[in-house]
Amino acid sequence: MSSFVCRQPTFWLRILVRILPKLGAAPDLTRETPTLRKLMKKPFFLFTFLVLLTSILHADEKKIYVCYRSFWPELQTTKEFGEMGINTRCFFAANAINSAGFEYCKYPLIWTGRNKYDWAAFDQQVDDLLGANPNAEFLCMIDYNTPYWLTRKYAADSFSEITHFAGNKEWRDFTQVWVDAFIEHAEAKYGDKIVGYILSGGGTSEWYEYDRGRSSRIKNAAWRQWCEKNGFTDFHRDTPPETELSRASFENVLYDPATENEKIEYWRFHNEVVADALVEFAKKAREKIPPQKEIGVFFGYFFVSDSKEVSFGHLAYDRVFASPDIDFIISPGTYQDRQMGGGSGPQMVLGTAIRYGKRYMHEIDHRTSAVSGGNGWKTVAEDVAGLKREAMFALVNHQSLWWFDMWGRWFNVPEVRAAITRLKAISDRYIDDRSPSNAEILLLADPESMYGFNEKMPHASACAHRFRDKLNKLGTNYDVYSFNDVPFIDLSLYKVVFLPATMCITPEKEAVLKQFLCTPGRTLVWTYAPGISDGKTLDVERVKRWAGVPYHTEGPSVTPMEGGWTAVYTWEYKTWTPETLKQLVRDAGVHLYTEGPEPVFCNGRLLVIHTKDGGKMRVSLPKKYAQIVDVYHDHVVAEDADSFEYDFQTPDTGIFELK
Secondary structure, eight states: OBOOOOSOOOHHHHHHHHHSOOOOOOOOTTTOHHHHHHHHTSOHHHHHHHHHHHHHHHHHTSOOOEEEEOSSOOHHHHHHHHHTTOOEEEEEEOOSBOTTSSBSOSSOOSEEETTEEOHHHHHHHHHHHHHHOTTOEEEEEEEOSOOHHHHHHHTSOTTTOHHHHHTOHHHHHHHHHHHHHHHHHHHHHHTTTEEEEEEEOSBTTTTBOOOTTOOOHHHHHHHHHHHHHHTOTTSOSSOOOHHHHTOOTBTTTBOOTTTOHHHHHHHHHHHHHHHHHHHHHHHHHHHHSOTTSEEEEEOOBOSOOSSOTTTTSOTTHHHHHTOTTOOEEEEEBOSTTOSTTOOOOBSBOHHHHHHTTOEEEEEEOOOOTTTOOTTOOOSHHHHHHHHHHHHHHHHHTTOEEEEEOTTSOTTOSHHHHHHHHHHHHHHHHHTTOOOOOOOOEEEEEOHHHHTTBOTTSHHHHIIIIIHHHHHTTSSSOOEEEEGGGGGGSOOTTOSEEEETTOOBOOHHHHHHIIIIISOTTOEEEEESOTTOBOSSOBOGGGHHHHHSSOTTOOSOEEEEOTTSOEEEEESSGGGOOHHHHHHHHHHTTOOOSOSSSOOEEEOSSEEEEEESSOEEEEEEEEEEEEEEEETTTTEEEEEEEEEEEEEEOSSEEEEEEEO
16 A cells, blocks of 8 residues: 555646646546546546646645544543644534444533534533643534434434435435534634534444445435436336345346346445435535635445445445545544554545545544454554554555544553654654655455445455455555546556456446556456446356456466456455465566565655564565665664665564655
């Protein structure tokens, strides 16, 4: 993984794009055929480069935050983090009850009834934090969820059924009245202390859906409106039943668009209704929030779940990322690969957010040994190595982070505090660095293909986070974008492109593949059934056209393809091991920093290597550097070298500057 920043933009192009009218978002390659065809006839290289540079310049205007967050007041810790130089504090003025069954917020309910608000409860929360740290500046989370008294009105709860509420204009309007009043009060009393707002709703206040396809009267009404708007006049008036959604005609894994298109379009509706509501909320919030203050949202979780990839409700993330009213996107580090030796990384598609000119906020909510449990770390040594890994992921990629002390006490151990203090100093040193990506590997998410999956089957998850977790062990870095980004990003350095979820290849997507990806010298890696769908039918014979071998070939198989590119295919992602993946990318000419399964983050200046086992390790560099510095311990480890040896602790995360 690495920085997604454009590779060496020139000054005159920066000037040019500043005076150009604002360019629109990239077309949806599956649904805006006339737009795509029109663009394809333009001098595409210049157009692509200008779109990318516009996004980069827009992103450079966004702030980078290093922040402390807790659900609880944690006043002493707030004070101590301020003393460590971390004055940005996120707090949640919540009305809702969390997924564990108790209140998010220690303070009384603020939204107490229709047009009834207990502002003293909000003021007390802010005043207490300012008492702990008078220098604090705030990111304030706004709770869009239904408080308990409002769940009675709707006989439902937006926390557990956000897709049912998001399509309900009455609920959106009712909620907006509360939000408007909240922003007006917050700005009037604490406007000089609040630097941004975070719009929170749905499941875990991250806009996620729990319903797994269940229906309701409200959702059926929204479905009928959506079908009418999109021309699906032959669909049933009610949403497909959950029992039907859990079955698919092709191996019980993929829906056939010829006979099961209603299921595919239902899942599109299910995801779009949340995205559209969030975009509307952001637009109305922006009208109340001063323009210099930023708006953030939790959204775009693609690398997220074994069994809720589609029903989670985040797949229409392009719509949210494209909103001009949203400045940054938040997600936790992945839950599936956060143990020692894991590579972490966000649950959302970082490259797509940056392509749209957004920054990312990396939520470090990893359970330290002080609280442990679940997939938490077991020792203080693991805490330090893990927190270094997470903080450096954000820094190398030029993104924000917050230390999420969820219920308090997570960061109270002296060694952990010392590590956070040191990491803040390192962040301050490099925060303005914009070293470009040097990744030679690209991983492409494809939400359009995911709509066709029966998510209860393992191949759906394998095409998302499970495959990404495999790439974390390559000993080199990689970038992550979405298929729709391809015409708008610089592909020049990518030698290997992984497309694990690209089951649906329409004629428009085929044109993009041929023009931008299937080029001489490049290797494309596929799993399961690439191109089996053309958007209208399923045909396993199409797989060979992209994979080079018939469907269900165990693999990994390597096939030279017409046009000079190479297809690599394996039916099941589990076939890949760290060793076979390393050999694949090595054969394609990708530089490997380590020979073992170590996660690596880097850009043109910083190199980060995480290891579970530690020990003496040889690190290979892509070129000779005058000096290699151990940033964390502030000493030179090598000079005039294209490799060096380093004795890692067990476990450890090494941070090096390449000069």
